[in-house]
Amino acid sequence: MRLNSLASRLIATSAVWLLLVLPLAGMLIYRLYRDDVQSAFDGGLEKLVNAIALDSMNAAGTEPVVPNNRYEPLFEETHSGWYWQIKPLDDPLARTFVSASLATATLDVPFEKKVEADAGGNRWLNAKGPLGEPLRMVEVIDTINHVTGAPRYSILVAGPLDWLDSRLSSFLARLSTALALTGIGLVTATLVQVRFGLLPLQQIERGLAAIRSGEAAKLDGELPVEIEPLQYELNQLILSNQDIVDRARTQVGNLAHALKTPLAVITNEAREDKSPLGAKVAGQAEIMRDQINYYLDRARVAAGVAVIGRSTEVAPVADSLVRALERINRDKGVVISAACSPGLRFKGEKQDLEEMLGNLLDNACKWAKKDVELVVQSVVRDGRTDTRRLLIRVEDDGPGLTEEQRARIGKRGLRLDETKPGTGLGLSIVTDLVQSYRGTMVLAQASKGGLSVSLDLPAT
Amino acid sequence: MRILVVEDDKDLNRQLVSALGDAGYAVDTVFDGEEAFFLGDTEPYDVVILDLGLPKMDGLSVLEQWRRTNRNMPVIILTARDRWSDKVAGMDAGADDYLAKPFHMEELLARVRAQVRRASGHAKSEIECGPLRLDTKTARVTCDGQQVKLTSHEYRLLAYLMHHSGRVVSRTELVEHLYEQDFDRDSNTIEVFVGRLRKKIPVDVIETVRGLGYRMNTTPDAA
Numbered sequence: 231m232r233l234n235s236l237a238s239r240l241i242a243t244s245a246v247w248l249l250l251v252l253p254l255a256g257m258l259i260y261r262l263y264r265d266d267v268q269s270a271f272d273g274g275l276e277k278l279v280n281a282i283a284l285d286s287m288n289a290a291g292t293e294p295v296v297p298n299n300r301y302e303p304l305f306e307e308t309h310s311g312w313y314w315q316i317k318p319l320d321d322p323l324a325r326t327f328v329s330a331s332l333a334t335a336t337l338d339v340p341f342e343k344k345v346e347a348d349a350g351g352n353r354w355l356n357a358k359g360p361l362g363e364p365l366r367m368v369e370v371i372d373t374i375n376h377v378t379g380a381p382r383y384s385i386l387v388a389g390p391l392d393w394l395d396s397r398l399s400s401f402l403a404r405l406s407t408a409l410a411l412t413g414i415g416l417v418t419a420t421l422v423q424v425r426f427g428l429l430p431l432q433q434i435e436r437g438l439a440a441i442r443s444g445e446a447a448k449l450d451g452e453l454p455v456e457i458e459p460l461q462y463e464l465n466q467l468i469l470s471n472q473d474i475v476d477r478a479r480t481q482v483g484n485l486a487h488a489l490k491t492p493l494a495v496i497t498n499e500a501r502e503d504k505s506p507l508g509a510k511v512a513g514q515a516e517i518m519r520d521q522i523n524y525y526l527d528r529a530r531v532a533a534g535v536a537v538i539g540r541s542t543e544v545a546p547v548a549d550s551l552v553r554a555l556e557r558i559n560r561d562k563g564v565v566i567s568a569a570c571s572p573g574l575r576f577k578g579e580k581q582d583l584e585e586m587l588g589n590l591l592d593n594a595c596k597w598a599k600k601d602v603e604l605v606v607q608s609v610v611r612d613g614r615t616d617t618r619r620l621l622i623r624v625e626d627d628g629p630g631l632t633e634e635q636r637a638r639i640g641k642r643g644l645r646l647d648e649t650k651p652g653t654g655l656g657l658s659i660v661t662d663l664v665q666s667y668r669g670t671m672v673l674a675q676a677s678k679g680g681l682s683v684s685l686d687l688p689a690t
Numbered sequence: 691m692r693i694l695v696v697e698d699d700k701d702l703n704r705q706l707v708s709a710l711g712d713a714g715y716a717v718d719t720v721f722d723g724e725e726a727f728f729l730g731d732t733e734p735y736d737v738v739i740l741d742l743g744l745p746k747m748d749g750l751s752v753l754e755q756w757r758r759t760n761r762n763m764p765v766i767i768l769t770a771r772d773r774w775s776d777k778v779a780g781m782d783a784g785a786d787d788y789l790a791k792p793f794h795m796e797e798l799l800a801r802v803r804a805q806v807r808r809a810s811g812h813a814k815s816e817i818e819c820g821p822l823r824l825d826t827k828t829a830r831v832t833c834d835g836q837q838v839k840l841t842s843h844e845y846r847l848l849a850y851l852m853h854h855s856g857r858v859v860s861r862t863e864l865v866e867h868l869y870e871q872d873f874d875r876d877s878n879t880i881e882v883f884v885g886r887l888r889k890k891i892p893v894d895v896i897e898t899v900r901g902l903g904y905r906m907n908t909t910p911d912a913a
Contacts, residue, residue: 483771487743490770494792495701498709501795519792523772551774554781558788561808581775588774 236431237424244420248413256409263405264398271394275368276352278302279387282314286327286385287372294374294383296327305329309361311390313337319371320381335360339384340369347371356391364391430454434461441468445541445690472540479581482529489522527659531582531666541690542580544606544620545572551588552604559595566591570606576620577688578667586660590624590683593657597628597680608689620689627678636673636681660685691736691806691850692716692867696726696752697768698744706739709795710802714829714845718871723747730756734866735763737805739798742769742780750783757784764805768793803827810853819855819906820895824848831891838890843868847883851896855906858899 278301286294294316304312306329313332317339318324328336340353347353353369367388373380430453440446448465493515500512552566576583587604594602603625611617660683664671669687676682693715697703703719710717718733720726723744730738730752742749753765764786769776772790780788786808787801803815803826817824821834831838831848840848846868851859861880868880884896884904897905 483773486772487770490772490791491699491702494770495699495705497792498702498705498795502705515792550778550782554778554788557781557786561804581773584774584778588777 237428240424240427241417241420245417248416252409252413256405259405260398260402263401267394267397267401271366271389272354272368275366275387275389276350278314279352279368279370279385282316282387283370283372283385286316287374287376287383289374292374292381293325294327305331307331308333309359309363311359311363311365311388311392313359313365313388315339315384315386315388317384317386318381319384324381332360337365337367337386337388339386340367341371341384345369357388359388359390365389366391366394430457447540475579478529482526486522486526490519493519493522524658528662531659531662540577540579542576542578542583543572544574544576544583544622545570547576547580547583548587548604548606551584551591555588555591555595562595563600564595564598564602565600566595566602566604568604568606570604574606574608574620575690577618577690582663582667586663586685586687587622587624589657589660590622590685594624594626594628594681594683598626599628601627601678603676603678618689620685620687622685622687623682625676625678625682626680627676628680630675630680631673691846691853692718692734692869693802694726694729694733694735694738695719696721696723696730696739696744696749697741698722699741705795706798709799713799713802714842714849715802716846716868716870721745723749723752727752727755729871730761730763731759733871734863736809736867737802738763738765739802740765740767740785742767742771742776750779753780753783753785764809766798766801766805768798800827806853812853817852817855819852819908820892822848822852822891822895824852833891840887840890844883844887844890847880848887848891851904851906856908858902858905860903863903 281301282297285297289295296316297314302312304310305314308331310331312329314329315332315337316327317336318326319339319341326336337359338355338357340355343355345353345355351370353371355367355369357365357367359365365388367386369384369386371382371384373382433451433453434449434457437446437449437451441449448468449461453461497512497515497519500508500515502508503511548568548570552568556564556566591602591604603623605621605623605625607621609619609621611619661671664685664687667687669685672684672686674682674684691714693710695703695706695710695717697706697719698721700721703721707717707719715736718729718735720729721744724746726740726744726749727747729735740749740753744752749767749769753767756763756765765784766787766789767780767785768789768791769780770791777788786805789798789801807815807817807826815826817826822838823832824830825832826849829845829849831840831845847864850864850867864880884898888896895907897907899905
C-alpha cells in the first residue's frame with residue numbers, strides 16, 4: 231500500500247489515535263483503580279486502628295489492655311507485614327505493646343516524625359518494616375478511657391504495601407491485555423471499514439481504466455451520493471471533450487469544402503490559360519492545395535488523439551475500405567486479401583484508423599500489379615501502459631522502394647513518383663497519425679517484391 | 691457519350707462542361723440535387739459526375755435513390771470531402787469512383803473514360819473494331835494505322851458505336867446518348883452523320899439493321 235493513499239491515511243490516523251487514546255485510557259483506569267484500592271486498604275487499616283484503640287484504651291488500670299487478636303490472623307505471623315503497636319508518648323517508663331508479628335522490633339511513630347493529623351485525627355505514614363519491607367501505617371493518639379490530660383499513647387496499625395502493589399500490578403497486567411486486545415480489534419475494524427468505505431473509489435478506478443482503454447464511453451454504475459457529483463462532472467467532461475473534437479473535425483471538414491471548390495476553379499482556369507500568368511497562378515494554386523491539405527491533415531491529427539475513451543473495431547473499417555478500394559480499382563483487377571480477426575479493436579478514433587488504413591491500402595493499390603495484402607493482428611507487450619498492441623501490415627506486389635527511398639519516405643512521407651495520381655501526402659498523414667498515437671511505422675521490402683508497411687498502434 | 695454534371699458551383703460547373711465538351715462528350719448540367727435526381731432518373735447517361743454538397747438534396751441521397759430505382763450508370767463523385775470515411779460512404783452508396791477537389795481536369799477525364807469503357811465492357815483504353823482503332827485517351831481514330839479526321843459529332847457517333855460494337859444500337863439510343871438534353875432531336879441527323887462517316891471509313895464497318903438501327907461489325911470481312 232502506497233503512503234499517499236486514502237486507505238493508508240485513514241489507517242494511519244486511526245492507528246495514531248489508538249496509540250494515543252488507549253495508553254491514556256489505560257493510565258486513567260489504572261489511576262482510578264489504584265485510588266480505589268488504596269482507599270479501601272486505608273479504610274481497612276483505619277478500621278483496625280480504631281478497633282485496637284477502642285479495645286486497648288478501655289482499661290481498668292493505668293496501662294492499656296493488650297488487645298486480643300480478633301482482627302487479623304496475620305498479626306500473629308512473624309514479619310507478616312501486618313503489625314500493630316501501642317506506644318506511650320508521655321511516660322518514657324511505660325511499656326510498649328506490639329503485635330506478635332513484630333517480635334522484638336518496634337515501628338517508627340508518625341507523631342514523633344511530626345506527621346500532621348488528618349481531619350479524623352489519623353496520621354498516615356509510609357515507612358519500612360523490621361525486614362525493610364515497605365509499610366503503610368496509620369496512627370491514632372488516645373488516652374486510657376479517653377481521659378483528657380492523661381498520658382497519651384500512640385496506637386498504630388501497619389499493612390504491607392507489597393500487598394497493594396501486587397494487587398495493582400496484577401490489575402495492570404490484566405488491564406494491558408484487555409487494552410491491547412481492544413486495540414487490535416479496533417485496528418481490524420478500521421481496516422475493514424476503510425476497505426468497505428473505499429470500495430466506490432476502486433469502482434471509479436476500474437471505471438476510469440475502462441474509459442482509458444476504450445471499453446467504456448462513460449463512468450457507469452451507482453456511486454455513493456458523495457461521489458455522484460464527481461461522476462456526473464466527469465461524464466460531462468468526457469462528453470464535452472468528445473463534442474469539442476467532433477465540432478473541430480466538422481469545422482475542418484467545412485473549411486475543406488469551402489476552400490477546395492474555389493481552388494479547383496482557380497486551378498482549372500489557370501491551366502486553361504496558356505500565358506505565363508496562367509502558369510504562375512496554376513503553380514501557386516498547386517502549392518496552396520498542398521498546403522491546405524497538409525494543414526487540414528495536421529488539424530485533424532491534433533484534434534483527435536486527446537480524446538480518451540474511444541475505441542474502434544478494426545474489422546468493419548477494414549472491410550468497408552477494402553470494398554471501396556476494390557471498387558475504385560476494379561479496372562486494374564487488384565485483389566485485396568484481408569486477414570483481420572473480428573473483435574480486434576483500435577484504441578482511438580474511427581476516422582483516424584480509416585485515414586491510416588485507407589491511405590496505406592490506396593498506396594498499395596496504386597502500385598500493385600495484382601495483389602494487395604492486409605494483415606491485422608494483436609499482441610501483448612511488456613510495459614506500463616498500452617501493453618496491447620495492434621499490428622497492421624499492408625503489402626503489395628508492385629515495384630517496391632529502394633532502401634534509400636524507404637528511409638526518405640518514412641521520414642517525410644513525401645511523394646516519390648509525381649506521375650502517380652494523388653497528392654502524395656497520403657503517407658505523411660499516416661506518419662503524423664501514427665506518431666500522435668505513439669505508434670511506429672516501419673517500411674520494408676515485401677516478400678512479394680513490393681512495399682511492406684507495418685504499423686504498431688495501441689489496441690484495446 | 692452523354693454525361694450529367696451535377697455541381698452547384700457555377701464556375702466549376704462551367705469548367706467541367708467546357709472540358710468534357712472539348713473531349714467529345716454531350717454534357718447536361720444541373721446545379722441542385724432534386725433536378726439531378728430527376729434527370730438521372732429519366733435520361734440515359736453514360737457517366738454522371740456528382741458533387742456531394744448540393745442544395746435541396748445532398749449528393750449521397752441522390753445517388754442512393756438512383757441505385758434504389760435501378761439506375762446503374764457509372765457515377766463519379768467529385769467532392770471536397772476527401773476523408774476515407776466520406777469515400778467509403780460514397781462507394782457504399784453506389785459510386786463507381788471518387789475524386790477529391792481540387793483535381794486535375796486530365797485526371798477527371800481519364801476517370802470518365804475509364805468508366806465509359808468499363809460500362810461497355812472494354813478493359814483497355816484502345817478499342818479495336820476491324821480495321822478501326824479508337825484511342826479513348828487521345829480521342830483519335832485510325833483506320834489501318836492511318837488517322838481518320840472526324841468532326842466532333844462524327845467522333846461522338848463513331849466512339850459510341852465502337853464502345854457498343856457487335857450490338858444493334860437504335861437511332862433513339864444514339865440520339866439519347868449523343869446529344870444534350872435541349873438539343874433538337876431529329877433522328878434524321880443521325881443518318882446524315884452515318885452517311886458522312888461511311889465516306890471516311892470502310893463502308894461495311896457500320897451495318898444498317900433495317901427497322902432497328904446500326905451495328906458495328908467487329909469482323910466486317912466475314913459479313
